[in-house]
Amino acid sequence: MRLSSACRSACCCCGLGRRARHRLAGGADFVRRHLAFALAPAACLLAVESGGLVAFAVLLLGALLGLLSLEAYLVYCRNEPPESRYFVDHPSRYGLPSQTVFLDSGRGARLHCYFIKQPGDSTRLPTLLFLHGNAGNIGHRLPNAALLFHQCRVNLFLLEYRGYGISTGAPSGTGLYADAAAALQHLSRRSDIDPQRVLLFGRSLGGAVAIELAARPETAALLSGLVLENTFTSLPEAASVLFRLPLLSSLPGLVMTNRFNSRAKMPSIRVPTLFISGLRDTLIPPAMSACLHSLCGSGVRRLETFESGEHNTTWQCAGYFQRLAGFLHFASEMAPQREDWHAGQHSEDEEDQSAGAAAAAASATSAAGGASAGTTADDIPTITVL
Incomplete structure (x- = not known):
């Protein structure tokens, strides 16, 4: 026919x-x-x-x-656009020193990843596990990764979920969680980075995956911080925004099997958390980032908004990398106090130590060519980067 x-x-x-x-x-x-x-x-x-x-x-x-x-x-829009499904761009095209890593994540999933390491002593710098959104592959994130590498001075581990790019397997909620956990375990065993300075970065759907790991005690113990950009409270709630009629807006909550209920997990998070929200995001309402921020159980949390930021372009806004770099270095310098965050207890002495850690982060970054403003957990420094 x-x-x-x-x-x-x-x-x-x-x-x-x-x-x-x-x-x-x-x-x-x-x-x-x-x-x-x-x-x-x-x-x-x-x-x-x-x-x-x-x-x-x-x-x-x-x-x-x-x-x-x-x-x-x-x-899971891994076929968007279809012609790019089997092609993954390489970091060398952007002048990034990289290592290709393959990880086994169970159920036949072999994950294709890039590790991009800063020259010199990379053990003194934060390492960012980058969890991308629901479409495309890690090759599409390399322009963003190049700016993170140069502007924030961090090591980067770009994870490709099962079924995306050239990673094998089929994507699912539990599968993506397992993939991110496998990448985190890999970073905890590397000798060329400091495993106490590993942070999660999750954008959109990647934010939901990052929240799951940060809420689990066994994986949260491997983290020094969490960054969430333009992510949602739950997938059904995000989908309901697309249905304007009251009757239709209830359908996603009734039928969707992929839920990614971040709203319920946020009170369990204890690691320092930065929320980044583009106020012109028409796909994920900015109010969802504000909601997650208010529910977050961490004693060190901050919400950064960007007036002109859209869902996929917030990282291109002025001041984005300065604010992000300030948080990354601040959180990584606080890593020795990680057990105190997980216990959820912050004494006055610990707050004084947090202030000292922030000052140390500012001093270290200034020596690398930047400047800092602020020295307390509630006033995370913004670093001027070149």
Whole structure:
């Protein structure tokens, strides 16, 4: 059967282009997707002929099936754009000294990663585990990584989730958590960095993955800090923003299997946490970052907003890297007090020590060519970088 041009366009928009169809042509996923698309016209036909309550029920069932069939594709956009699915750009194109790392993460997942290390004694600098959003691959993040490397003077570990880029396996919520935990364990065993100066950076969906690790005691013990940029309170709540009608806005909470409920996990977080929010983000409401900030259980937390920041461009705003660098070096210098954060106890003596650590961070960064302002946990320094 030949499809009309309109139908072919709809298939491509739903991620079922030629290459994607070949990738999905097998197993339960193929059956589930195509069954839903096959039932949608039938649901419409029954609705027209039956009328009333039956019509509404049939249409609602069709909507639910459609959401279920598209959920995995919409959440994990590893085929966006399709031609870049199997191509991952290399750090050498940006002049970054890198090492390619492959990690085993269970259930047949072999993860492709880049480790980008500062020259000289990299053990005295923070190391950032970078968890990207739901689309593309780590190659698309290299322009951002280059600025992080030069502007913030940090080591970088770019993790590619299972099923993304050339990493094997299929993405899922538990799978992404396992991937990030495997990368964190790898960093804790490296001898060319300080394992007490490792921080998580999560953007959008990556923020939900980072929150999960920071909320687990066994993985939080390996962290000195957490950075969350334009992330959501939960995936159903983020999806409901796209549905304007009150009845439709409740559907994601009813049918979505990928929940990433960060709202419930935030009170368990004890590591220093920086929230970055672009106020022009039309995909994830900035109010969600403010909500997570208010729920965060850490005694050292800060919310930075950028007036012109959009969902994918906040890192291009003026002052972004100065504020981020100040937090990264501040948190890494506080690493020896990490056990106190996890216990959730901050005595006056510990606060004095925090102030001393911040002053040490400012002094160290100033010696490297920057300047600092602020020396307490509540006044995290902003560093001027070149």
